Amino acid sequence: SRSEGERRLAVYSPRQPGASLRRLTLESQLRLALQRRELFAVYQPQVALADGRLVGLEALVRWRHPERGVVPPGEFIPVAEEAGLIAAIGDFMLRESCQAAVRMHAAGLPPVPVSVNIATGQLRRADFLPQVLSELESSGLAPALLEIEITESMLMADVQSTISLLAALRERGVRVAIDDFGTGYSSLAYLGRLSLDRLKIDQSFVRDLRVPGPAEGIVRTVIALARSLRLNTLAEGVEQAEDAERLRALGCDDAQGYLYDRPLAEADLLAKYRT
Ligand code: C2E
Ligand code: CA
Ligand code: CA
Numbered sequence: 063s064r065s066e067g068e069r070r071l072a073v074y075s076p077r078q079p080g081a082s083l084r085r086l087t088l089e090s091q092l093r094l095a096l097q098r099r100e101l102f103a104v105y106q107p108q109v110a111l112a113d114g115r116l117v118g119l120e121a122l123v124r125w126r127h128p129e130r131g132v133v134p135p136g137e138f139i140p141v142a143e144e145a146g147l148i149a150a151i152g153d154f155m156l157r158e159s160c161q162a163a164v165r166m167h168a169a170g171l172p173p174v175p176v177s178v179n180i181a182t183g184q185l186r187r188a189d190f191l192p193q194v195l196s197e198l199e200s201s202g203l204a205p206a207l208l209e210i211e212i213t214e215s216m217l218m219a220d221v222q223s224t225i226s227l228l229a230a231l232r233e234r235g236v237r238v239a240i241d242d243f244g245t246g247y248s249s250l251a252y253l254g255r256l257s258l259d260r261l262k263i264d265q266s267f268v269r270d271l272r273v274p275g276p277a278e279g280i281v282r283t284v285i286a287l288a289r290s291l292r293l294n295t296l297a298e299g300v301e302q303a304e305d306a307e308r309l310r311a312l313g314c315d316d317a318q319g320y321l322y323d324r325p326l327a328e329a330d331l332l333a334k335y336r337t
């Protein structure tokens with residue numbers, strides 16, 4: 063019989079060329095997508111658990127692929143990061159989100175902040191802060207109505223410069239949220255030195271809350287931590303009324319998930335939430 067290594071090789075090697083070709087194809091198509099304006103943003107409502115009122119929107123990127131239909135970001139964001147295209151996509155999303163927020167507020171949407179996901183390759187660029195400020199200025203969006211979402215793992219690289227960057231953003235009034243909280247390895251001591259507004263509790267915890275186990279203790283602890291740092295808490299992936307009930311009982315402030323809404327096109331969001 064063949065050794066473990068050989069078997070692995072036999073399984074792995076025939077796939078490799080196809081996988082990299084597919085990736086290469088995706089990469090070149092993504093370059094074109096930017097020029098052809100195939101990328102667009104959808105917006106998922108965030109609501110207060112206490113009374114269900116709209117408190118924010120998260121902007122999420124979509125790609126209308128000419129042959130494949132709408133491609134989810136999980137499939138192309140990693141490719142974009144590796145191909146050096148993430149900055150261009152990030153710039154597009156930042157601009158689009160600021161402009162859309164201004165349009166929606168003018169059309170009667172309550173003046174809630176829009177949250178934009180920031181990739182590592184975007185945050186680390188020297189011109190990130192000026193870029194944000196320039197998008198705010200050209201769109202006319204008030205800084206307090208923009209929130210940037212960065213993941214916990216992004217915090218741990220280049221600690222000192224991240225601390226000063228986040229402080230600079232918040233000095234200008236921009237809000238900062240930590241995305242997917244609980245899935246990375248951020249040091250608790252260091253969390254207190256960061257200038258933040260919100261912790262977004264990862265949807266894996268919300269899912270785990272549905273069965274008996276350690277998730278409840280973990281979520282309780284995260285909420286206590288957030289309180290002591292005076293941070294807002296938002297739970298992601300809230301799909302069931304029971305999820306919302308449990309999170310409310312645990313003292314979580316806000317929620318986002320299919321129970322309330324899927325990410326929506328601007329027109330659909332307005333139709334539902336304009337006042
Ligand atoms: P994320 O930032 O954690 O975004 C939340 C994801 O959960 C979104 O997936 C959203 O559609 C999905 N979601 C919302 N409610 C529920 C729910 O109740 N149940 C479940 N199962 N899922 C729910 P999406 O839009 O496919 O985005 C996936 C990831 O791609 C995002 O995760 C984020 O990491 C990345 N992403 C999306 N848009 C952007 C962007 O503009 N820039 C960057 N850098 N990353 C983005
Ligand atoms: Ca996010
Ligand atoms: Ca998240």
Ligand code: CA
Pocket residue numbers: 242
């Ligand atoms: Ca995520």
